[in-house]
Amino acid sequence: METDAQLVERIRAGDQDGWRDLVERFSRYVYAIAVQAYRLSEHDAEDVFQEVFARAYERLDQLRDPGAVRPWLAQLTRRVAIDRLREAGRVELNEELASDAADETMDRIEEAWDVRNAMAELSEPCREVLDRFFGRDESYRTIGEALDIPAGTIASRISRCLGQLRAQYEGRIEGPAPSGGRIR
Amino acid sequence: MRRYDEETLAELLRRLPPAPEAWVKAAQELPLVRGRLDELVARAEADARYREQLVADLERALEAEGVEPNPVVLEQLRERLNPDA
DSSP states (O other), rough: OHHHHHHHHHHHHTOTTTHHHHHHHHHHHHIIIIISSSSSOHHHHHHHHHHHHHHHHHGGGGOGGGGGGGHHHHHHHHHHHHHHHHHTTTTOOOHHHHHHHHHHHHHHHHHHHHHHHHHHSSOHHHHHIIIIIIIIOOOOOHHHHHHHHOGGGGGHHHHEEEEEHHHHHHHHHHOOOOOOHHHH | OOOOOOOHHHHHHHHHOOOOOHHHHHTHHHHHHHHHHHHHHHHHHHHHHHHHHHHOOHHHHHTTTTOOOOOOHHHHHHHHHOOOO
16 A cells, blocks of 8 residues: 555646545545544535635645655644634634644544555455444445345444454554554 | 453544534645635736735635635635735
């Protein structure tokens, strides 16, 4: 899989599809920070989401370490989200408390990101069924129809795939540290 | 070391749902939008009458160019048309 640094270098080299791939790769991450860590409404989250990617597009050349694009995006999202909350007068009362809560949620989002990376090592059918059920909140019936498999077998498939994910993820944790920094 | 049971993994997987498709598409089209904005601004600088029409209804102008007039794009166009504002 292409690393974050390789992806950024590809965009800098003028590859037309690079930017699309970057947005695709990090859209869930930016969305999760806006909605979960800063609890923005869908309306505010949409503005923040667009603003973050607009700033990232403008400033990508200024990013010193292309491998640090994810923590950089997290910081951008944090700044834009806090600005949005300030504008709405929603962080005036207890900014420190709000920030602590956001940090705690950020830790979970970082962990979730690592789990998704581990999921990328699973077979395509496993990735698909796990993402549809947990990420997209689809029902057994919807998944069964989409993947053309009996709905009655989906629960066992999910359980089997979660077992594989667990082995993969715990193996990663015990092995070398994953690339990309965590942000605070 | 922390152990990851199925419930914990499930909770973590739920943490990263997809962003709405329209948001992703709009962000992916940023380079294209930038190009369109460049054209609009250049045209406005060369044609005072067009500039008036553009400023009078930015949303319509963007839509006519096939650009989704989301708040970020509107703000960018406003800034470029009124850099001193």
